[in-house]
Amino acid sequence: MNFFDKFQNRKKELNSLLCIGLDPEFEKLPESIQKSNFALSEFCISIIDATHEFAVAYKPNIAFFERFGSKGFEEFEKTIYHLTSNYPNIPIIADCKRGDLANTSKEYAKYFFGDLKVDSITLSPYMGEDSIEPYLEYKNHAVFLLGLTSNPSSSDLQKLKSSTDKFFYEEVIDFSKKLNLKYKNQVGIVVGATHPEELKKIREKDAEQVFLIPGFGAQGGSLEALLPICGKNSLINSSRSIIFASNKSNFQESAHEEAKKIHLEMKKFYD
Amino acid sequence: MNFFDKFQNRKKELNSLLCIGLDPEFEKLPESIQKSNFALSEFCISIIDATHEFAVAYKPNIAFFERFGSKGFEEFEKTIYHLTSNYPNIPIIADCKRGDLANTSKEYAKYFFGDLKVDSITLSPYMGEDSIEPYLEYKNHAVFLLGLTSNPSSSDLQKLKSSTDKFFYEEVIDFSKKLNLKYKNQVGIVVGATHPEELKKIREKDAEQVFLIPGFGAQGGSLEALLPICGKNSLINSSRSIIFASNKSNFQESAHEEAKKIHLEMKKFYD
Numbered sequence: 001m002n003f004f005d006k007f008q009n010r011k012k013e014l015n016s017l018l019c020i021g022l023d024p025e026f027e028k029l030p031e032s033i034q035k036s037n038f039a040l041s042e043f044c045i046s047i048i049d050a051t052h053e054f055a056v057a058y059k060p061n062i063a064f065f066e067r068f069g070s071k072g073f074e075e076f077e078k079t080i081y082h083l084t085s086n087y088p089n090i091p092i093i094a095d096c097k098r099g100d101l102a103n104t105s106k107e108y109a110k111y112f113f114g115d116l117k118v119d120s121i122t123l124s125p126y127m128g129e130d131s132i133e134p135y136l137e138y139k140n141h142a143v144f145l146l147g148l149t150s151n152p153s154s155s156d157l158q159k160l161k162s163s164t165d166k167f168f169y170e171e172v173i174d175f176s177k178k179l180n181l182k183y184k185n186q187v188g189i190v191v192g193a194t195h196p197e198e199l200k201k202i203r204e205k206d207a208e209q210v211f212l213i214p215g216f217g218a219q220g221g222s223l224e225a226l227l228p229i230c231g232k233n234s235l236i237n238s239s240r241s242i243i244f245a246s247n248k249s250n251f252q253e254s255a256h257e258e259a260k261k262i263h264l265e266m267k268k269f270y271d
Numbered sequence: 272m273n274f275f276d277k278f279q280n281r282k283k284e285l286n287s288l289l290c291i292g293l294d295p296e297f298e299k300l301p302e303s304i305q306k307s308n309f310a311l312s313e314f315c316i317s318i319i320d321a322t323h324e325f326a327v328a329y330k331p332n333i334a335f336f337e338r339f340g341s342k343g344f345e346e347f348e349k350t351i352y353h354l355t356s357n358y359p360n361i362p363i364i365a366d367c368k369r370g371d372l373a374n375t376s377k378e379y380a381k382y383f384f385g386d387l388k389v390d391s392i393t394l395s396p397y398m399g400e401d402s403i404e405p406y407l408e409y410k411n412h413a414v415f416l417l418g419l420t421s422n423p424s425s426s427d428l429q430k431l432k433s434s435t436d437k438f439f440y441e442e443v444i445d446f447s448k449k450l451n452l453k454y455k456n457q458v459g460i461v462v463g464a465t466h467p468e469e470l471k472k473i474r475e476k477d478a479e480q481v482f483l484i485p486g487f488g489a490q491g492g493s494l495e496a497l498l499p500i501c502g503k504n505s506l507i508n509s510s511r512s513i514i515f516a517s518n519k520s521n522f523q524e525s526a527h528e529e530a531k532k533i534h535l536e537m538k539k540f541y542d
Contacts, residue, residue, distance in 0.1 A: 025374070063371055067378035069348055069386065073341035099395055100334055100368050101422050103296070107338035115340065124370055124395040126417055128424030146397055151372050153399030160442055161434035168439065171431055 003119040003142035004185040006091045007210065007235070010056045016266035017230070019093065020051055020259060021214065021239025022060040022079065026067070028240075030247045040065055041075035045082045047243050050252035052087050054263035057235050059212075061095040080116050091119040093144065093212065093235075099124030105134040113138040120144060122190060122212070125172050129179065136183040142210070143187055145176050147202075150192025150215025173202060180209065188212055193226055193236065200229040207231045217241035223262065227269045238262060274390045274413035275456040277362045278481065278506070281327050287537035288501070290364065290483065291322055291530060292510025293331035293350065297338070299511075301518045311336055312346035316353045318514050321523035323358050325534035328506050330483075332366040351387050362390040364415065364483065364506075370395030376405040384409040391415060393461060393483070396443050400450065407454040413481070414458055416447050419470075421463025421486025444473060451480065459483055464497055464507065471500040478502045488512035494533065498540045509533060 024040045033043045065076035098108050112121050120142035135143050148169040158169040179187045188210035191199050214237040246254035295311045304314045336347035369379050383392050391413040406414050419440040429440040450458045459481035485508040517525035
């Protein structure tokens with residue numbers, strides 16, 4: 001099944017937009033887990049098992065695994081395997097923000113889509129179409145291009161004005177739409193929850209493209225403000241506020257409760 | 272020793288600008304090597320041992336390792352370890368093109384600079400200063416931001432015009448210079464050899480910043496055209512034309528000869 005259909009099915013099933021970000025920052029893990037030989041995957045698997053009933057999608061960020069090199073990648077693979085074998089109906093977005101020459105992107109695509117079979121990946125748009133196309137050859141998979149990111153320094157380059165009086169991030173969104181005409185429904189866009197006004201404007205122009213909206217919760221975006229403007233075809237990501245709801249032995253219960261709370265708030269809005 | 276000094280020392284020692292790119296695309300490796308359990312690292316180590324006397328720097332591209340996940344990362348680590356323990360005077364640029372939120376970049380920096388101790392890394396500039404700053408806290412290390420990349424689709428976004436009539440890649444270069452005022456000599460820029468006119472213009476304005484110039488050789492840039500315009504503070508990268516000079520059992524000799532040929536051509540120009 002392609003990413004878009006999988007996302008639509010899961011969204012209808014739960015009547016919410018919650019994407020749960022798996023960012024296993026080692027120093028923030030419960031002490032008991034830190035002692036394990038496979039702390040990152042053990043933690044992620046525990047979080048997944050505690051929250052799956054509320055997850056429209058999962059978004060593991062590979063940096064927290066790559067921090068430990070080959071050993072960390074082994075744990076990334078364990079985490080993905082746990083997801084694909086136990087929860088095949090929940091789409092996975094590998095948050096990697098890769099972006100390289102075509103012959104190089106082909107290698108990344110082989111790993112993430114060919115071997116690991118994650119449903120989609122985040123990419124930096126900066127190098128243009130030929131750096132993205134190798135991923136789109138995998139027709140059941142999607143990519144999310146960074147549009148307007150949630151961090152304060154997003155203004156450094158993304159908010160520069162172009163000669164046609166658009167912000168540069170708007171040029172990137174236009175670019176992603178052009179790609180979508182060519183590669184049907186395979187290109188989503190990342191817009192941070194920390195930019196509600198911009199998000200509203202972008203959504204008013206186009207309700208169809210799939211948006212990945214991080215930055216709600218720990219980074220400061222509010223759910224109340226977000227829900228009326230993010231549109232139906234969005235995934236609203238929450239990482240730290242769910243996965244680190246507690247770092248004590250009750251971390252699974254706490255993550256479950258926090259995910260449930262957000263889920264119900266979203267569901268109330270969409271019901 | 273910091274990256275800039277290490278680069279200057281090595282450049283003076285060899286009187287050339289040759290950076291050798293390690294892009295071990297599995298399908299292109301000699302058949303005898305493909306059969307090894309550690310094909311990628313065995314190949315890279317053979318190439319390094321055959322070419323080190325001509326290398327001002329090495330630039331391994333991590334995608335060719337990441338294609339094999341945790342196993343590939345193990346081979347990346349072996350390759351880096353071989354370099355740092357046998358050729359500590361040759362700077363290493365990890366070609367990763369990462370770029371993420373500050374708390375995430377911190378994790379990448381811990382791995383590449385803290386653990387592996389590579390001298391520098393390539394990054395996508397798109398997310399702005401706070402996504403780059405965690406790397407620059409490692410004062411002996413440098414980053415290369417993507418400016419004008421060597422691929423044809425670099426024109427999609429990098430050559431859009433800004434409201435001040437600059438190309439967007441020029442805005443990125445200005446941005447990198449601002450960072451350099453704050454973080455002394457830690458920020459280089461990537462400009463592809465496939466854009467000689469643009470490169471000439473950029474270099475005329477500033478001869479000091481370190482440029483990483485890929486795209487010479489297999490991607491089409493000519494050395495003759497490049498040398499007079501790239502300036503002294505550049506690394507001209509060649510990957511495929513050296514490492515895949517032959518895929519037969521004589522691949523080490525062929526790589527040695529090709530690296531020597533380029534080295535001598537550069538040396539002749541700089542002597």
